[in-house]
Amino acid sequence: MKTKDGAPDFNAELKLKGFKVYETDVNDKVGHSYSRKDFYKINISTGKFIFHYADKSFETDKTFLFFANPRVPYSCEVIAPTQNGYTCLFAEDFLKASDRSESLQQSPLFRIGGTPILQLNQEQKKYITSIFQRMLAEQNTNYAFKDELIRNHINLIIHEALKMEPSENLTKNRSASERITAVFLELLERQFPIENVNRPLTLKTAQDYASGLSVHVNYLNSAVKEVTGKSTTTHIGDRIAHEATALLQHTDWNVSDIAYALGFEYPTYFNNFFKKKTGQIPKAIRTAVHL
Structure with a gap:
């Protein structure tokens, strides 16, 4: 599915399947911005960025993992990206289809009072990137249990993140x-x-x-x-x-x-x-x- 300008129509695909995994473009200097979609986002990127989320701002200059809640507006300033990353978008109903997931809004990673940015070391970066790459490859297969496998990958990223220490590199943006x-x-x-x-x-x-x-x-x-x-x-x-x-x-x-x-x-x-x-x-x- 594509938009009028020929770009992939992620929103249409998400409505159909409940998830979408894709590689992000290092040449996109616009950054991330909140848009009117009812989907959660997990993103891994490397570079210097400033995220504005809820009443905090997070500055990072290394590889980081970002968790976005569709109920919380956010924006991101790209200062200096260094390489491609990966993004996974999914509906809460898709992740909860296994009946094993509690409400994502209660998760420390997605709730507003939590910390949605995690700095990754090289070992963590390599491991999390490999999970995104497996999801990306699996997305294009005809495997009958593909959805369940991708759910497992998403949950694995979430659990790995929960074991990490949250980033303390916070700056104030306005009052x-x-x-x-x-x-x-x-x-x-x-x-x-x-x-x-x-x-x-x-x-x-x-x-x-x-x-x-x-x-x-x-x-x-x-x-x-x-x-x-x-x-x-x-x-x-x-x-x-x-x-x-x-x-x-x-x-x-x-x-x-x-x-x-x-x-x-x-x-x-x-x-x-x-x-x-x-x-x-x-x-x-x-x-x-x-x-």
Whole structure:
């Protein structure tokens, strides 16, 4: 599968198979950036990079192993790459198909409070690289139990990483309040657009977001208020009201469906919320569109 410009369409392949392993290009000077995908990432690279992840920044100038959680925005500055690396993208459902894996969000490697960067020595680099190479070779075979074998390889990388000491080479990037606020706002935006009534909004309160970001709700509220001048709850409410307006204007869903999709237990709760936010009832928006 390829995109319009002829490049491999990794997202389409991931949706079909649940995983994708590929070799990364040393000549890509853009670096890694967060994008709207529901996949976990494990990457091995060599070079000088600065990763910005949650409220920390990690600087590395050797071979490192990076673990990315799809719920956490991150970016990476490429200072000086030295050679190719490997990346594995996978869905949590793919890894949990064996019923042996706990939630990845609870893993020290993937949760926000953990350390997603591990520096590798030469022996570790050689061993982890060999696992990626075996996954890459296996991906192209017709072996009947290929998925299970690749799951084993991914789990092996995770367990090897858990045995390593986390990197302590941390630097600050902006204030902690600015970083956690940026993560919150990106995580908020990730919940939208709502495209399916059967997949309703799950993060609805400040506590929901604080739990997802592994921080105390009071800390999140204080940081967001300090940086933006608005409360966490106000940001969430404003974004839900904006999405509600879009759904009323551009879909044929009834008001009850929209209320459910946006996480409201009863349509009356949604009506009261929407009127408080916009000064109008939902049906007024729907009626205006069809005049």
